[in-house]
Amino acid sequence: MTANETPEIIMTGPLMAYAADQLRARFTVHELWNAPDRAAMLREIGGRVRGVAGGGAHVRIDGALFDALPKLEMVANFGVGYDNVDAAEAGRRGIVVSNTPDVLTDEVADLALGLLLATVRQLPQVDRYLRAGKWLEKPYPLTTSLRTRKVGIVGLGRIGKAVAHRLEAFGLPIAYHGRSRQADVAYRYYPSLVEMAQDVDTLISVAPGGAATHHMINAEVLKALGPNGIVVNVGRGTVIDERALIEALEAKTILSAGLDVFEDEPRVPAELIAMDHVVLLPHVGSASVHTREQMGQLLVDNLVSWFSGKGPLTAVPETPWKKA
The missing domain is CATH 3.40.50.720 (NAD(P)-binding Rossmann-like Domain)
Known part of the structure; x- marks a missing residue:
């Protein structure tokens, strides 16, 4: 100027x-x-x-x-x-x-781990249980655990690597799927997302949006993930076939999901909102x-x-x- x-x-x-x-x-x-x-x-x-x-x-x-x-x-x-x-x-x-x-990498990675923990241990549901006075009646039912879980990261870019680094502190095995193998990464690489889903029980998506990633997490991937499977998405909502995800959750094809992003934001499907066993956030990954x-x-x-x-x-x- x-x-x-x-x-x-x-x-x-x-x-x-x-x-x-x-x-x-x-x-x-x-x-x-x-x-x-x-x-x-x-x-x-x-x-x-x-x-x-x-x-x-x-x-x-x-x-x-x-x-x-x-x-x-x-x-x-x-x-x-x-x-x-x-x-x-x-x-x-x-x-x-x-x-x-870069400037939002750590914030989004922190949120991803928080969302994973909230989904696995049902933290929002437990909070609602206490506030409703139900603890006075009986203890909250046992939840699944982060222990023994295997995590597959979809999109190992800056944020994906920061998520993986945090997961290492939890002692969890980590794999990743992306366009190509990264030479400087020790995690196991899967060229096929379906094959990775078969070998893990937790998918964390930090993939960007666009035609190349549209609905890459689809019904086939969710079926491969299995009935103990959990999906966490802090990337873009379009990466997941939302209709297939709803059907998988309703049919108990997978266990649960933690979502910070959606296909048609800020409109979230009523079916997801009605589900008590999922955790939903209004795209707040970098919102500090x-x-x-x-x-x-x-x-x-x-x-x-x-x-x-x-x-x-x-x-x-x-x-x-x-x-x-």
């Missing part, structure tokens, strides 16, 4: 004040999600906008939006996952996309003040770095950035 130029950017959804205030101090910010007529706003300002601060499901960031923003240079996405952005199309158009990796502020800061830093001529800090693979 130069002293004589204030780039114009669009915010597609609300951000924490910590980040939004910094953006307003450095850029001319247009709040697209607040516009009574988004199409009219884009017609008015689209030719001047050079950046997008994106987050949430308020506006899909794809070719249609790119068409309305002919001078767009960069999309800074709030979140490590960016399936709300057509990054491949952005790359084809020479638009750089950034995300917020500390981590969300760090995510917002990285979004801001990416935009500031780009418009200062230094390039993005964390460009996604579909839009690689090579410093000139």
Whole structure:
């Protein structure tokens, strides 16, 4: 940025004040999600906008939006996952996309372990039991245990590795499934998700969304997991065939599930809500003040770095950035 130029950017959804205030101090910010007529706003300002601060499901960031923003240079996405952005199309158009990796890794991994423990030991159900006065009548029934469980991780990226590291402290055997074997990882690799499900009894999914992972945890995988099986998902809801999961839980094909993400958020199937033996969270994996502020800061830093001529800090693979 130069002293004589204030780039114009669009915010597609609300951000924490910590980040939004910094953006307003450095850029001319247009709040697209607040516009009574988004199409009219884009017609008015689209030719001047050079950046997008994106987050949430308020506006899909794809070719249609790119068409309305002919001078767009960069999309800074709030979140490590960016399936709300057509990054491949952005790359084809020479638009750089950034995300917020690393800063939320530990928070999501912590939540994954908490959700696993809550599901295995039925912690929300036990809490409700006590509050309802039922402990006065008789002890809570015995639960399953984390002891003797074998865990398969679906998607061994940054967060998957952090989850695995925490699981090691519990003394649990760990396997993983992904696109390819990772040379620097000692855990057992399964090229087939079904085969891994047959050999473990607990699946933890931290896989990203998108066409490549859509419904990869399906009825066949759930059947292979077996009647003692538990599924935990802190990645993307689309990775699991939700209808197949509901049927597996109802038929006791698997034991239980702990879910922080869903296919059509924030709408959660009534069948899942009605089940007392599952644990459901409203996509709170990174939802601490500390981590969300760090995510917002990285979004801001990416935009500031780009418009200062230094390039993005964390460009996604579909839009690689090579410093000139």
